[in-house]
Amino acid sequence: MFDVLAADIKAERPVALAEVIEGPADALGSKLVVRPGPPVEILGSLGNPDLDRVAGRDALGELAAGITVTRHYGLRGEARERAVSVFIESFAPPPxxxxxxxxxxxxxxxxxxxxxxxxxxxxxxxxxxxxxxxxxxxxxxxxxxxxxxxxxxxxxxxxxxxxxxxxxxxxxxxxxxxxxxxxxxxxxxxxxxxxxxxxxxxxxxxxxxxxxxxxxxxxxxxxxxxxxxxxxxxxxxxxxxxxxxxxxxxxxxxxxxxxxxxxxxxxxxx
Amino acid sequence: MREILDDIERWQAQGKRVALARVVAVEGSGPRLPGAAMAVSEDGEVAGSVSGGCVEGAVVTEALGVLSGSAPAKLCTFGYSDDEAFAVGLTCGGIISVFVEPLEW
The missing domain is CATH 3.40.50.720 (NAD(P)-binding Rossmann-like Domain)
Structure with a gap:
C-alpha cells in the first residue's frame, strides 16, 4: 500500500493517508490510503467497515481542503466518541x-x-x-x-x-x-x-x-x-x-x- | 514525506527494513507541523526530521526498537516536564507526538 501512496505523492496526485494512532492495540497502525480519483479508491482498512466508511469520507473532505488533522471516532465510526484516534494526512499537490x-x-x-x-x-x-x-x-x-x-x-x-x-x-x-x-x-x-x-x-x-x-x-x-x-x-x-x-x-x-x-x-x- | 521517499526506496531496494516516524500532533511552540516525517533504516541511517533536532536521537531509538519487534507501532510523546517518563525534552517548550511504525504495508 505504501508503494501506491509514494507513487501518488511523487506524481503530485492528491492522496490521503488515514491511520489509527490511538485505540485498541490490534487496530494501532491500521490504515486507509484514500485516492480521490475519479473514481474514488480507498485501500486498506481500519478494522471495521463502518469506521472505514466514515473515516474514508472524512479523509476525502480533509484532502479537498488540504488539511492534516487527527479525528476521533467510536469503534464503529460513531461521531462524538473517542475510542479511536485517526491521523488523517493530506498530500495535496504542491502550490x-x-x-x-x-x-x-x-x-x-x-x-x-x-x-x-x-x-x-x-x-x-x-x-x-x-x-x-x-x-x-x-x-x-x-x-x-x-x-x-x-x-x-x-x-x-x-x-x-x-x-x-x-x-x-x-x-x-x-x-x-x-x-x-x-x-x-x-x-x-x-x-x-x-x-x-x-x-x-x-x-x-x-x-x-x-x-x-x-x-x-x-x-x-x-x-x-x-x-x-x-x-x-x-x-x-x-x-x-x-x-x-x-x-x-x-x-x-x-x-x-x-x-x-x-x-x-x-x-x-x- | 515527499523529501524522504527516495531514501526509503533506496534502502528498501537494498533489502533493508525501514521504520517511519511522523509528527501527528504539536502543542504549543513546535518547530515542525503534523506530517513532518523521518525514516530510519535498520542500520540506523536517517532521512528527514520531526523537530529542530531536539528529539531525533530518541526517535531513532524508538524506530530501531519498533524494527526489532518491541512493539508493532507506537505513539511517542516528547516534551512533557515529567522527566521520569519522558527524558527527552524540547527546548522550545512545546509537546510533540510522533507515531513510529515499521514500513511494512
Whole structure:
C-alpha cells in the first residue's frame, strides 16, 4: 500500500493517508490510503467497515481542503466518541507559482520557489528569453502572452498559489495583471520601481480595474528587507508570499515610501 | 514525506527494513507541523526530521526498537516536564507526538 501512496505523492496526485494512532492495540497502525480519483479508491482498512466508511469520507473532505488533522471516532465510526484516534494526512499537490517575464530576477526566484516546494512555471512571449536553458529548475517554461496563458490555466489557480509579474513592461504586465485578477490566485505581486508602479496603477485604472482589485496587487513586489541582488530580491518576494499565506503583515515595500534601494548601514568593527 | 521517499526506496531496494516516524500532533511552540516525517533504516541511517533536532536521537531509538519487534507501532510523546517518563525534552517548550511504525504495508 505504501508503494501506491509514494507513487501518488511523487506524481503530485492528491492522496490521503488515514491511520489509527490511538485505540485498541490490534487496530494501532491500521490504515486507509484514500485516492480521490475519479473514481474514488480507498485501500486498506481500519478494522471495521463502518469506521472505514466514515473515516474514508472524512479523509476525502480533509484532502479537498488540504488539511492534516487527527479525528476521533467510536469503534464503529460513531461521531462524538473517542475510542479511536485517526491521523488523517493530506498530500495535496504542491502550490503553483507562475512567473511572468523571463528576466534576470526570474532565475533566482525560480530557485528559491523550488526550495519552498512550489511547482514553478515561467512564461514570457519572447522565445529568445523563455528557454529551458535559462531556467533549468523551472517545471515549465512557456512561450506565450501572459493573458493568453492565464486564459488557459487561470481557472485552476487557488488561494495558495502565486503569480509574480516581473516583466515591468506595460505591454505585458497590464494584461497579465488584469487576467490574474480574474482568477482565485492568492498572491499577486508585480515588480517595478515606485514610478513604474504608479504608472502601472494608472494604466490599470484606465482599463477599468477597480480599487478593490488594485488592493490585491502587491507592488512594488517583496518585503522591505533592503534586497539588491536577484537572489536577495527572490528571498524578499518569497518572504512576502510566506507572510501573505500565514496572514502576517511584515513591512512590505508597498506599505512604505521613499526609495526601494537605500544605502545600507555600514557595520564596522569598533 | 515527499523529501524522504527516495531514501526509503533506496534502502528498501537494498533489502533493508525501514521504520517511519511522523509528527501527528504539536502543542504549543513546535518547530515542525503534523506530517513532518523521518525514516530510519535498520542500520540506523536517517532521512528527514520531526523537530529542530531536539528529539531525533530518541526517535531513532524508538524506530530501531519498533524494527526489532518491541512493539508493532507506537505513539511517542516528547516534551512533557515529567522527566521520569519522558527524558527527552524540547527546548522550545512545546509537546510533540510522533507515531513510529515499521514500513511494512
Amino acid at each position: 503553483r507559482m507562475i512567473i511572468f517575464g523571463a528576466v534576470d530576477f526570474t532565475a533566482s526566484l525560480v530557485k528559491i520557489a523550488k526550495v519552498l516546494g512550489y511547482r514553478v512555471t515561467v512564461c514570457d512571449a519572447r522565445p529568445v528569453f523563455a528557454t529551458r536553458a535559462r531556467f533549468p529548475q523551472a517545471d515549465e517554461v512557456i512561450v506565450s502572452w501572459p493573458d493568453r496563458y492565464l486564459g488557459e490555466v487561470g481557472a485552476t489557480l487557488r488561494p495558495r498559489d502565486a503569480v509574480c509579474v516581473l516583466t515591468h513592461d506595460p505591454k505585458f504586465d497590464v494584461p497579465a495583471i488584469v487576467s490574474a485578477l480574474g482568477t482565485s490566485v492568492g498572491y499577486l505581486g508585480a515588480m517595478g520601481s515606485r514610478r513604474t508602479t504608479d504608472e502601472r496603477t494608472e494604466r490599470l485604472r484606465a482599463v477599468g480595474v477597480d480599487e478593490t482589485s488594485l488592493a490585491r496587487i502587491m507592488a512594488p513586489i517583496g518585503l522591505d528587507i533592503g534586497a539588491r541582488t536577484p537572489e536577495e530580491t527572490a528571498v524578499a518576494i518569497c518572504g512576502e508570499i510566506i507572510a501573505f499565506r500565514a496572514g502576517r503583515r511584515p513591512p512590505s515595500l508597498r506599505d512604505q515610501e521613499g526609495p526601494i534601494h537605500r544605502d545600507r548601514v555600514r557595520v564596522t568593527e569598533p
